[in-house]
Amino acid sequence: MSGKVPASASGQPLPVRDVEVVAPNFKKRLSGVTSTIVQLVPKQAESLAITTVGPGLPDTLPKLRWWQVPGLLLKPRNRPFRVWHARRNPEMLAGVVLRDVFRAPLKLVFTSASQRHHTRWTRFLIKRMDRVVATSRKTASYLEVPNQVVMHGIDTTRFSPPPGPAEGAAAVGMPEGQRYVGCFGRVRHQKGTDLFVDAMIALLPERPGWSAIIAGQATQPHAAFEAGLKEKVRAAGLADRVHFVGTREDIPAWYRALSLFIAPQRWEGFGLTPLEAMATAVPVVATDVGAFSELLENSGAGTLVAVDDLGAMVAAAARYMDDDALRGRAADAALLHARSHFPLEGEAKTLNGIYEDLWRKASK
Structure with a gap:
């Protein structure tokens, strides 16, 4: 570490000359990328002078x-240059312009x-980067430039199992005496929330000891989609067992209420949700998209x-719901694998x- 790490307390403005790395976030609405920045930057800041810039981030971040x-036009105090770590096209463009x-x-x-x-515009921007990171092997296969695969990690102190098997549901106010299968994330067609609802309509009537939790926001363009799902649940007679709980700030606590997670x-x-479930010792049934195959591998x-x-x-979920021993083995394996x-x-x-490699090569 080269110098003073910026303090994050109270979100006060930071001395620009001390900043070594900037992680821009130009999207105000919460997304997977924003969630990554929120979790990752404090951990990086333990050994590096990194800061964020942009809307939609908590004041606890530097x-x-x-x-x-x-002030970014001036050389940093302790480095030959700063690193601008972009994750979206507008952030790449801003870095190129700067x-x-x-x-x-x-x-x-x-x-x-x-x-x-990638579009021609995205390829144009990527070719102007000094380093490119891919979050999975699948992602790397779509890149036309040299890259390094760095898969997302999970905060295993924040996402962790409940102290006891009966304590998870009680902590979030869900009825006790039930096991819960969950689907967390934005409520929309792309996320397959309708598939989860259809699976629950097929599974729950014959399994009175199980209920379902859907946690996540339906933005205005998807409000009718969510309303249709709620009506389908009501028509199936499951309105008291399929719970739409909306956006939750304390999402780790809701994972602790689950015995099975479906992505x-x-x-x-x-796609971080399977990893969040695994770190909470919850088995996962997931579709073969994103990095899910590499997370479960x-x-x-x-x-x-x-x-x-x-x-x-439905068949995969039924296996875990009907076999306590199988579910227990998968829960143990999930926790060990995530950690x-x-x-x-x-x-x-x-x-x-x-970043250190970039600085080291500049000093040669």
């Missing part, structure tokens, strides 16, 4: 105010989670099913190592 941005137009002393790093062929997505960039933590295959999803292979500290250390 951050620059917009009026401080011109470096190439305003001659700011910056090196640009981009993390890609996309699993599709029914039709498309995903990376050789883990014994759950089952992968094909996208949009409701029958396979062994995906600690947040590992992701932070690897990314900080990429």
Whole structure:
């Protein structure tokens, strides 16, 4: 570590000259990328002078105010340049403009989670990065430039099992005497929330000891979609057993209420929810999208099913719901796998190592 690490207390403006790495966040609404920044930056800040800039982030994070941005045109106190770590196109563009137009002393790093062929504009921006990170092997296969795979990690102190088997549901006020299967994330077609609802309509009538929890926001364009799902649940006579609980700030506590997690997505960039469940010792049934296959690989933590295959999803979930011993073994395997292979500290250390490599090469 080269110098003073910016303090994050109370979100006060930070001395620009001390800042070594900037993690921009130009999207106000909560997303997977924003969640990654919120979890990762404090861990990186333990050994590096890193700050955020942009809206939609909690004040507990180290951050620059917009009026401080011109200070990035000056060389940092303890480094030959700063690192600008972008995760979206607008953030890449801002870095390019700062470096190439305003001659700011910056090196640009981009993390890609996309699993599709990039547009010409995105490829143009990526080729102007100094380093490129892919969040999975699948993502790396879509990149046309050299890259390094760094999979997301999970904060295993924040996401952890409940002290006892009966304490999870009680802590979030859910009726006791039930086991819960959950589906967490934004409520929309892309996320497969309708598949989860259809699976519950098929599974719950014959399993009176189980109920379901759907946690997540339906934004205005998807409000009718959510309303339709609630009506379908009501028509099936399950309104008292399929709980739509909306957005929850204390989401780790809601994972602790679960005995099974289903990730029914039709498309995903990376997808942290299976990993959050695994770190909470909850088995997972997930579709083969995003990084889900790589998260579950050789883990014994759950089952992968094909996208949009409701029958396979129902069958896989039924196996875990009906077999306590199988579910227990998968829960143990999930916890061990998340803690062994995906600690947040590992992701932070690897990314900080990429920055250090850039600085080291500049000093030769």
